[in-house]
Amino acid sequence: MEDCAGTFQPDSSKCSGCPTRSTCPRSQSRNAVASTQSKEEVVYDVVIIGAGCIGGAVARELSKYSLKILLLESADDVSQGATKGNSGIVHAGYDDKPGSLHAKFCWPGNQMFPQLDKELRFGYQLNGSLVLATNKEELKILDELKERGRKNGVKRLRIVEKDELFKMEPALNPDAIAALHSPDAGNVIPYEYAIALCENAVDNGVELRIRREVTDINKKDELFEVDVRHWEPNSYANARENMGKSADGSEPVGGGGSLLFKAGVAVSSLTVIAKGIIMALDENINDDIRLQSAVATVFVGIVTAYLLLKPSSGSKKRKPTVLKDLVDKCSGPVGSGENGKVEVTDMFTGGSGSWNAVRGVTVGRESVKSRYVINCAGSSSDKIAKMIGDDSFYIKPRLGDYLLLNRNQGHLTSHTIFPCPDPVLGKGVLVQTTLWGNLILGPTARDMHNESARDMSQATVQEYILSKCKKLIPYFDPKETIHAFCGARSKSSRGDWIIEPSSKDGNFIHVAGIDSPGLAGSPAIALDVVRMLKETGCDMPRNKVSKLMTNYCSVYQINHMIHLSHTVSFAVIQSQQSTHHHS
Numbered sequence: 001m002e003d004c005a006g007t008f009q010p011d012s013s014k015c016s017g018c019p020t021r022s023t024c025p026r027s028q029s030r031n032a033v034a035s036t037q038s039k040e041e042v043v044y045d046v047v048i049i050g051a052g053c054i055g056g057a058v059a060r061e062l063s064k065y066s067l068k069i070l071l072l073e074s075a076d077d078v079s080q081g082a083t084k085g086n087s088g089i090v091h092a093g094y095d096d097k098p099g100s101l102h103a104k105f106c107w108p109g110n111q112m113f114p115q116l117d118k119e120l121r122f123g124y125q126l127n128g129s130l131v132l133a134t135n136k137e138e139l140k141i142l143d144e145l146k147e148r149g150r151k152n153g154v155k156r157l158r159i160v161e162k163d164e165l166f167k168m169e170p171a172l173n174p175d176a177i178a179a180l181h182s183p184d185a186g187n188v189i190p191y192e193y194a195i196a197l198c199e200n201a202v203d204n205g206v207e208l209r210i211r212r213e214v215t216d217i218n219k220k221d222e223l224f225e226v227d228v229r230h231w232e233p234n235s236y237a238n239a240r241e242n243m244g245k246s247a248d249g250s251e252p253v254g255g256g257g258s259l260l261f262k263a264g265v266a267v268s269s270l271t272v273i274a275k276g277i278i279m280a281l282d283e284n285i286n287d288d289i290r291l292q293s294a295v296a297t298v299f300v301g302i303v304t305a306y307l308l309l310k311p312s313s314g315s316k317k318r319k320p321t322v323l324k325d326l327v328d329k330c331s332g333p334v335g336s337g338e339n340g341k342v343e344v345t346d347m348f349t350g351g352s353g354s355w356n357a358v359r360g361v362t363v364g365r366e367s368v369k370s371r372y373v374i375n376c377a378g379s380s381s382d383k384i385a386k387m388i389g390d391d392s393f394y395i396k397p398r399l400g401d402y403l404l405l406n407r408n409q410g411h412l413t414s415h416t417i418f419p420c421p422d423p424v425l426g427k428g429v430l431v432q433t434t435l436w437g438n439l440i441l442g443p444t445a446r447d448m449h450n451e452s453a454r455d456m457s458q459a460t461v462q463e464y465i466l467s468k469c470k471k472l473i474p475y476f477d478p479k480e481t482i483h484a485f486c487g488a489r490s491k492s493s494r495g496d497w498i499i500e501p502s503s504k505d506g507n508f509i510h511v512a513g514i515d516s517p518g519l520a521g522s523p524a525i526a527l528d529v530v531r532m533l534k535e536t537g538c539d540m541p542r543n544k545v546s547k548l549m550t551n552y553c554s555v556y557q558i559n560h561m562i563h564l565s566h567t568v569s570f571a572v573i574q575s576q577q578s579t580h581h582h583s
């Protein structure tokens, strides 16, 4: 790759003279050690567990250094956890408790987004946010928030009075009397952000393995040994079986046996034919016997040729499958839960409500050696910590439900509109127009350890969201709801983010329990992980050839659509087509 002109050509014969062009596309770059060594031989410098926005941001930042990095993701794609099921707000950091890690990373992270978007082109909307006050008590809360923001280093916060407020947002609830305005708050489509991070990390040499669940971690001779379960969807295993291959890629017994059989036939037949020819040509033998030998030799020759040339059962041509049959056989409606409707338990998978993203058949086990491990496993980060005997925290999932409205409702607001925050439930249920132009309503805050919150019916959840949002923007039409989804916040038992080397092993770094505003803080958190790694003495020369810029072509949004989870792409396609699904 050193000689590569740097432009990937889909047709490898047209690629410039790099020695590894057969392993192009560009994701196989110079540091992707697995392309030059067998997987078992590789000792990675860093294994990152979890490819949400945190794992993705860490992977991208570390790809600026010459390190062998492996990113492991248990789901069927990157960004299937909390990163997919959230509001996508790049918060400005005015409501985080001063002195907390939330406050430390949110504002610096926020400030990095405009430049990040220039580099990665995931799409960033700097729309600003407004926290509404509808009475005198709430006015006081606005002042408190502004003061908190000042302590957290947040710039340009100001209180806007009613007249100006309604000029900014004419469709607000007429009861609003003032608002806290932060022009630095923005929003992204969160999965696009995570995909862009991971793609750029992979461009710069990070190896990504999806459908790899970390099941155990041990330490031997100063190296971590990370045990990984590799799974594939049932449909994949079935397809391989149809092709005469087992799900783990090995040849079926029949295939190998057939080769041996052919070799045996060839050897014995050649012996018989040779003897037959010698007898047929031997003038000392009776003419009748010589004729019989010639006929027998020709016969054996024909049978041998047939047996050797006949296609084996494994390579028999199969009938092509009719497209309609494939469609009929494909899984149920996207976004449906295990029992045909989305239940709260379905959301434990990280927000998609689709078990397809996390379930299939085990097709292999891998053991990965690494000098450092970074735990970015979101809701499972406590389970990963326990694998090295660290039980210093646990995760308490808090579910957030959303309704997504059609794009014909998107004109109702340009800013992200919040109510005054609740001291227990956080920032509250908000209204926002997404980058794609849909109106998004939510999220709720349902603690999964609280039975009544956990078992709330879908109708109650929807009613709750709609009633809260009507207090902010009364004029949206709930009939324009095209999709409902949710995500699970990873709230840690410590009440703050856990970004530190584990007390059990300094080379094992937690980036755990990253609830909101983790998306906003993610680029700043990643920089801190680099700092921590350097402090442990990790040898990190700069990767002089890493590319900050993405390689996306101008149709990058379409490119992203290909990667979207079913749930999300369903919503996007629906809204793009402006179809109406009345709820």
Ligand SMILES: Cc1cc2nc3c(=O)[nH]c(=O)nc-3n(C[C@H](O)[C@H](O)[C@H](O)COP(=O)(O)OP(=O)(O)OC[C@H]3O[C@@H](n4cnc5c(N)ncnc54)[C@H](O)[C@@H]3O)c2cc1C
Pocket: 049, 050, 051, 052, 053, 054, 055, 056, 072, 073, 074, 075, 078, 079, 080, 081, 082, 083, 084, 085, 086, 087, 088, 089, 090, 091, 212, 213, 214, 215, 350, 376, 377, 378, 379, 380, 381, 399, 400, 401, 443, 486, 487, 488, 489, 490, 514, 515, 516, 517, 518, 519, 520, 521
């Ligand atoms: C409802 C809601 C609203 C939010 N709103 C905002 C917002 O507006 N702005 C904001 O800044 N933040 C927001 N957040 C927070 C933000 O979404 C999170 O901080 C962020 O997504 C956390 O990213 P993560 O990578 O740590 O976790 P995740 O995205 O959950 O990623 C963890 C990954 O680890 C993988 N994993 C788990 N176990 C294993 C294993 N054993 N082996 C391999 N891989 C494993 C998972 O599959 C997952 O992909 C919100 C969160 C929620 C839920």
